[in-house]
Amino acid sequence: MPAAAIPLFWNILSEIKVQMIISRARQTKFGDFRPPSRTKPARISVNGDLPPEAFLMTAIHELAHAKVYFEYKDKGLRNIAPHGKEWKRHFKLLMEPFLHPDIFNEPSLSLVKRHMQNPSASSMRDREMFEALHGKNNHDIQNQEATHLSNLKNGEVFIFRNRQFKRMELLRVYVKCQALDNKRLYRIHGSVEVERV
Numbered sequence: 756m757p758a759a760a761i762p763l764f765w766n767i768l769s770e771i772k773v774q775m776i777i778s779r780a781r782q783t784k785f786g787d788f789r790p791p792s793r794t795k796p797a798r799i800s801v802n803g804d805l806p807p808e809a810f811l812m813t814a815i816h817e818l819a820h821a822k823v824y825f826e827y828k829d830k831g832l833r834n835i836a837p838h839g840k841e842w843k844r845h846f847k848l849l850m851e852p853f854l855h856p857d858i859f860n861e862p863s864l865s866l867v868k869r870h871m872q873n874p875s876a877s878s879m880r881d882r883e884m885f886e887a888l889h890g891k892n893n894h895d896i897q898n899q900e901a902t903h904l905s906n907l908k909n910g911e912v913f914i915f916r917n918r919q920f921k922r923m924e925l926l927r928v929y930v931k932c933q934a935l936d937n938k939r940l941y942r943i944h945g946s947v948e949v950e951r952v
């Protein structure tokens with residue numbers, strides 16, 4: 756990430772108590788957030804091959820998911836959309852101190868400022884900003900992030916909370932899924948972010 760962003764970024768990371776993993780290049784996503792499990796702390800991952808400005812913005816995007824998780828985990832996360840108003844609010848607040856010419860070059864700075872007025876789930880939807888951050892030729896990636904369960908087809912296998920499931924059928928907002936390890940059936944909310952395998 757841009758060198759001038761590092762001290763500020765580390766402060767935020769230690770304050771939220773999230774582990775950060777730098778991943779190998781992934782074709783399907785730039786980063787993700789996983790809530791804590793019984794054995795592991797909450798963590799974000801960001802692809803290590805991203806250009807510095809894109810790396811920073813992806814990391815902050817994922818930290819905003821962590822913020823929402825910790826703010827709402829006891830109040831109920833069920834009605835909170837992954838990139839809804841709660842996430843937008845935290846993303847804006849976290850990005851604010853980084854919107855500085857020491858951190859983002861032009862034209863990235865102006866384009867990121869514009870984008871942050873109403874950030875979307877995927878920076879790819881803001882083509883101009885995406886090209887400034889990632890370079891013009893980096894359009895091969897399909898999604899910025901993990902897919903939502905509701906977008907998968909029945910029969911598709913996915914990873915959720917480090918376990919593999921098969922999608923069975925949509926039941927209103929929930930999706931009936933089968934865990935591949937113990938063959939039991941579960942109802943999982945369609946808005947959760949899952950990873951295709």
Ligand SMILES: [Zn+2]
Binds near residue numbers: 820
């Ligand atoms: Zn996201």
